[in-house]
Amino acid sequence: MANVLTIEEKLEWFSTQEGNSQHMYLDTVGVVTVGIGTALFSASEASALAFVKRGTNDKSDKATIEAEWADVKKQAPGKPASSYKQYTKLDLPAEEVTRKFREHIATFEDKLRAKWLSYSDFPKPAQLGLLDMIYNLGSFADFGKLAAAVDKQDWTEAAKQCHRRGPSESRNRATKELFENAAKLAANPTDGGASGVLVKKVGQVYADMAEATKPVAGGSAPGILPGTKGP
Numbered sequence: 001m002a003n004v005l006t007i008e009e010k011l012e013w014f015s016t017q018e019g020n021s022q023h024m025y026l027d028t029v030g031v032v033t034v035g036i037g038t039a040l041f042s043a044s045e046a047s048a049l050a051f052v053k054r055g056t057n058d059k060s061d062k063a064t065i066e067a068e069w070a071d072v073k074k075q076a077p078g079k080p081a082s083s084y085k086q087y088t089k090l091d092l093p094a095e096e097v098t099r100k101f102r103e104h105i106a107t108f109e110d111k112l113r114a115k116w117l118s119y120s121d122f123p124k125p126a127q128l129g130l131l132d133m134i135y136n137l138g139s140f141a142d143f144g145k146l147a148a149a150v151d152k153q154d155w156t157e158a159a160k161q162c163h164r165r166g167p168s169e170s171r172n173r174a175t176k177e178l179f180e181n182a183a184k185l186a187a188n189p190t191d192g193g194a195s196g197v198l199v200k201k202v203g204q205v206y207a208d209m210a211e212a213t214k215p216v217a218g219g220s221a222p223g224i225l226p227g228t229k230g231p
Contacts, residue, residue: 030077129178
């Protein structure tokens with residue numbers, strides 16, 4: 001029987017990792033971003049989304065959206081998302097944020113199932129760890145040792161090979177913990193401590209790591225790790 005990650009589990013994880021902002025902001029490398037890590041590489045990409053005037057349900061016009069994108073783009077990058085709110089008057093409705101997130105996730109899950117036919121039968125922590133990585137990287141081209149470990153479903157080795165350059169150390173540690181939990185489940189499927197996505201809730205992991213003020217978008221937009229190209 002397949003282990004199915006729920007949309008709530010995915011939203012909880014990625015909202016914590018990527019942040020969740022209804023207004024535009026800059027990620028750590030200066031890419032205008034909105035929602036849960038949705039990159040807006042151009043003003044036209046921004047105006048293709050259904051932004052509304054803050055506090056209303058009135059849809060904004062193309063010129064206003066593109067002007068706001070330009071205002072955000074010229075700011076200094078890498079600050080907390082909330083610090084960019086002063087430069088914005090528009091929001092992306094929550095349902096649109098979730099819709100874009102679902103689109104990204106569906107694309108990456110399709111890639112994972114194509115690469116590993118048994119992906120849906122992997123322990124849920126392993127699925128989420130791989131999903132977190134591909135959300136950043138776009139592929140596993142530079143992670144051959146990790147891919148080889150996954151081929152063997154050797155989650156202990158996968159935990160050793162999952163470190164990325166770019167995302168925060170806390171995110172790397174949290175992803176490593178996912179693979180470690182997968183190894184526990186593989187050894188003992190009835191292990192109550194590792195039977196969920198995480199031994200601890202995602203928010204507790206970050207509290208333990210004492211990074212409440214970390215900048216948003218430690219891994220930049222979906223599929224694009226800072227300093228690398230997309231898929």
